Amino acid sequence: MSELTFFVAGMGCRRCVREVTAHLRDVPGVETVSADGRRSLVRVGGSMTTDAVLAALAGTRFRPVPR
Structure with missing residues (x-):
């Protein structure tokens, strides 16, 4: 199992965490x-x-940046 970590701009509240x-x-x-x-x-x-994870948030207000 691999692990990816992302900084997700715009994810600051509980609702945002649940949505992401x-x-x-x-x-x-x-x-x-x-x-x-x-x-x-x-x-x-x-x-x-990584591409699949980024695509999942495409079109949302969240902007993931791989770390």
Whole structure:
């Protein structure tokens, strides 16, 4: 299982954390999602690709930046 970490601009409240988490859970290969709203960080674990994770948030107000 690989792990990807992203800084997600615009994810500062609980509702935003829930929304980002919901989008990322639907990505094929994602097994775990851990979001920290205070630091605007998201960790995603599984066999997903970076492109798939970025595509899941495309069209939303959240802007993920791989770390």
